[in-house]
Amino acid sequence: MEGVSKRFGATCALDNVDLELQKGEVHALLGENGAGKSTLVKILSGAVRPDSGTIFLEGYPFSPSSPLDSRKHGISMIYQELNLAPHLTVEENIMLGREMHRGGFIRQKEMRNKVRKALELIRHTEISPDLQVKKLSVGARQVVEIARALVEEAKILVLDEPTSSLSQEDSEILFQIIKRLKTQGVSIIYISHFLEEVQKVADRLTVLRDGKKIHSGNTIEVSLEDLIQMMVGRKLVDMFPKIPHETGDVVLCLDGLKGKRMQAEVDLSLRHGEILGLAGLIGAGRTETLRTIFGLDAVEKGSLTVRKIRTSKGAPWTRIRQGMGFLSEDRQNEGLASSLSTVDNLTLSNFSPYRSFGFLRLKKRRKAVRDYIKQVNIKVQDSNQPVFSLSGGNQQKVALARLLHQKADIFLLDEPTRGIDVISKSQIYEWMGQLASNGKAIVFVSSYLPELLGICDKIAVFYRGRLVDMRPTCEWDAQSIMTAATLGRPG
């Protein structure tokens, strides 16, 4: 790709970027949120038309007019935002657009075989091909998406943050697959905010900043610190800043709580000033537990006690009144109202500072929001910009900022750092510490063990819907968590 540029209105997403991908290499694309990585690969896949610049494919100029066009040229892509048709089954989604047919009618058996093979490849045979995708959790959906990219024998495979909602184990499997594909001569573009991953799998890398190419070279030639320096223009002091905080009374307590979709009853308690980490594999039931606490799923059995008040029934609005805040792992379908503006999304859960007699004071609100945008470092042209036009990581930051703006006491965070760049991540860890030191309680669900180990006071491990073990962080290490999460017994 040579001299590729793209503008969206006033935003310059890409400015004269070059990218060279060699046969059989893994090429990492790095940059902070909103640097233009996704836009660049979308141009390659034909989903976005560039304003200028040319692409050469095996020496010939190539300008993909549609995703279909680029797929025909052997480019296969996993987009950052999940792209699945919720009403269709897993099999139908995996084979979408490449159905095997005879005279226009589907050849069921052959397709089933292919799907089985792809699922085996990523070791997720437990996902039934006949299940409707809307019934899967976000993690499982990501697996389906990867399976889709694998059924096709592509020449170029583009992965835009494939591991953002995968567990450690699944990521490992993916890396093995990548290695194998590489030996088969497949070229891979790999986008990720997990820099260690990049160092592990990538042969070469390119760094983007504000839509410009900053650096391109072999992976082994640059150190982690240099990478970060190139990405954001400053050094990262401490990935997991330690902010001292003390735990107080119990604020939230689950007594044998079982929600409609949970597989088992869960007992748990959370104190003021405590950061509780929840670890587990895909489908372990962490999301479902949080959703039940927050009243998004109906309670079937047991009860929960919020600040000494025992309840079993409750809708999200009552939980918010009780001082809870929830960050959904599914920002695309649930987390954000993407056609609304950044201002609206940010303030949706708490209008009270700007409300007088049922009316909003818009100016005051805009001003307040500007502070939050600066604080959370959201890259946005104008606070009235609709959320769908933000980059993936920036959308996640909007969802996070909403929780801060809500001024909750109990934070339920489901994969909050999904798709967020390194620097911002460390900033988020810092806030979590600060919130805890102010006496707030935080439940922190993550599939990324280092961050759990880095900032939590306590870690609980889930296995098949059951809470296996809960211990202070110092008594855990990566190994023992993995054991508990995969085998379901304290390691």
Next chain:
Amino acid sequence: MKEKSRIQTVINWLGPFLGLILVMVIFSSIPEVRDRFLRVPNLKSVATQSVIVALGAMGMTLIIISGGIDLSAASNIALSSVITAFAINAGFPPLLAIFLGVITGGLIGLANGSLITSLRLVPFIVTLGMLGIARGIAKWTAGNQKIDAPLTWVNELMAKSPRPSWLLMAPGVWMMIIFAVVMAVVLRYSVFGRHIFAIGSNEATARLCGIRIKRTKIIVYSLAGLFCGLGGVMEFSRLTVGDPTVAVGLELDIIAAVVIGGGSLSGGSGSILGSMIGVFIMSFLRNGCTMMGWPNYIQEIIIGAIIVVAVALDQIRHRKNF
């Protein structure tokens, strides 16, 4: 809990037929019409009365699954019936007249599809516009009155007692059955059918997976147009005249049938079997109410209520899945 789940098993087993069975049981148990309601001649009339809506509903099912809607269906039926009558009146051979009627419907559908895809307008608006345009053209062609066409075999298509008596039912009813089976198979087992579901479920995904959205949509709307065209021919066959004012508001009946049958207006779900059941629920309701001699307002209230109840039942049936 136990009790509830047993009821749900029954509900599930009877499944999509539940609403239809309910309606039939009700009327079969009213002494006044009991002995007449379930008799063959009445079933034949109901079948014949359902043909036009059923044809419209087949196309509408595709459109609704793809996430669209077609408000122009009824106008399209009227226009096609006028064109057929016009052609027969002008002395064209009946087969050609039928062909022209069906093609007219197809062209209106094609126009819908092209406008929707090329101007990227919402189907509701395009077809609302087309509702007026097609109806206007129908009145224009017919010179603002009905067209009397000489009787031909076209008018036998919807005759309750068909000419070769071994047919048992009107040829139109057979056509309806055959097309329903064909469309059900196409929708379930063809690549085209699957693409329609994908587009309705998530259009962006469908595009990124390389499905030709424009082409698929244009085909869907054209196909639906052709079905409306055929419906128009049937309407002409039934009326023996080309009437530009016929079928006003029928689009809502057609859409209701599809939705009663499990179609979702946000796209991605629906089935031909369901839609056909929806059509027959409404036909039997009308038929039963008329046979009872109930005034129209009672009929309107009852049908309104049944639409809600039928869909609510369907909802309960599906809810247990979670």
Next chain:
Amino acid sequence: MKEKSRIQTVINWLGPFLGLILVMVIFSSIPEVRDRFLRVPNLKSVATQSVIVALGAMGMTLIIISGGIDLSAASNIALSSVITAFAINAGFPPLLAIFLGVITGGLIGLANGSLITSLRLVPFIVTLGMLGIARGIAKWTAGNQKIDAPLTWVNELMAKSPRPSWLLMAPGVWMMIIFAVVMAVVLRYSVFGRHIFAIGSNEATARLCGIRIKRTKIIVYSLAGLFCGLGGVMEFSRLTVGDPTVAVGLELDIIAAVVIGGGSLSGGSGSILGSMIGVFIMSFLRNGCTMMGWPNYIQEIIIGAIIVVAVALDQIRHRKNF
């Protein structure tokens, strides 16, 4: 590029008024009606003719923004007009009759909202059912004919030449203007308004953010019902009788007005100003076509085409933004 962007600046500046201006310019430039079209009495008639649709469109705007639809609006208007006539006929004081008419509309809206939220049914189906139910009840109440009511000051509400002549326009027109301003403010600046947008944009998100979806939706549908009720009172005022068959199919006009004005049927967008412009575009079109003496079918075709063109223009205008 340059040229194009200049056109777009102009388009943008005229913005939402573009369609309306277009229609008015066209008719003002046809010599045959030019000198009559833009004269005060004609403008007054158009304004009066628009009141009922405009009231319906205010409620419909809220509903459509919230991601719903109300097919029962027109039936509701008819029912409310019948109830008002009935009350006046029964000798109730006019103010009470008006109140009863408006409340009837509100109750129908409340029923819609409750069914939609409690049974979790799609609005299309619930309101389609209600379309039949309300119309049936209207006919029933009226005994299947018009209700003749004695003349009272209620009938002055829609008089083109109002009694205190300093009013200049019918009181109904003033009401329409006042309610439009109030609703526009509520929708833009109130918490309730923001909540409606949030629900329409993404219901799951709205729920997550602690918005009380059920309550908001029930209020939205009830409010829309009240507007329809007021529309019904205006209808009665205009006709001087309570006619249960009035306004058949008007729901499509109302929805079209909202959509022409920028409302999206998938929810999350729309505005009162836009809807009002949509209403006036259609009223002026009807008025102009009739004044031209064009036959009805030409009118139907033209109005159909304009609906599509107006929305297409709006689409082009918006496309540049992102």
Next chain:
Amino acid sequence: SKEKGLSSQESRLEIAVIPKGTTHEFWKSIHAGAARASKELGVKVLWKGPQKEDDRAQQITVVEDFISRGVDGIVLAPLDDRALWRPVRDAVQENIPVVIIDSALQGDDFVSFVATDNYKGGELAAGKIGELLQGKGNIFLIRYQVGSASTTKREKGFLDVIQREYPKISLLVQDQHAGSTTETAYQLAENLLNRFPDVNGIFCPNESSTFGTLRALQEAGLAGKVIFIGFDSSPKLVQGLRDGHIHGLVLQDPVKMGYLGVRQLVLHLQGEKIDKRIDTGVCLITRENMDDPEMKSLLMPDLT
């Protein structure tokens, strides 16, 4: 049919009366006539119109459904002289006799045709307008609805007389349709009056268009100034006539039509010979003769 005779002695005869619609005043009167006949003759009348006013296809459905029910006879006001021909033939094949009222039907499967001469009604209206305008001026013909046979006949009668006998009267409007409801008629008339405020005469061919136009005239302050002839009656139209806002109403005798329709059918079922064609007559009512007792019973029929 012998069997049928027996059963009718055990239980009352069941007669379906199928109008074109159910909500216009005109059909109310037909219903009243039919009800009177049913009381007098001791038969059961099932009254049922098409679900949507004026929808041919649905009227066919209603006829078919009553055939399915196996009624003893049908009184039908066909929406179309051709489209209803086949269902009527089906009825006759099932031994269900049919009497046609109000509008004509092709063929001769029916046992009797009881109706007004609609064409003559239009002629009467034209004569009155011509007379009141003294043979000159500008007039509107506001039509009812596309495809409605009886009103089209009235319109034709009106046009023929105007063009033949009053060459100095010019028709400003003659192909605008008022639509099926009062509101649509009202809007149309309002818009037309804005364009042509100097109109001298208007004719409307049925009740709903007459009333809608009357409202528009009253609103525009032109009521009484414009010669206005309507068709059919309702309390508001009677009031308009009394106030001098309407200068004449062409009246049919719908009560008689409904009554005779049912009676002819019952007579036929009882095996009597009946006339194939019965004219129930039209007349023109003005403010001057509206209080004649004979006219009064037409204007405000006793609907009980």
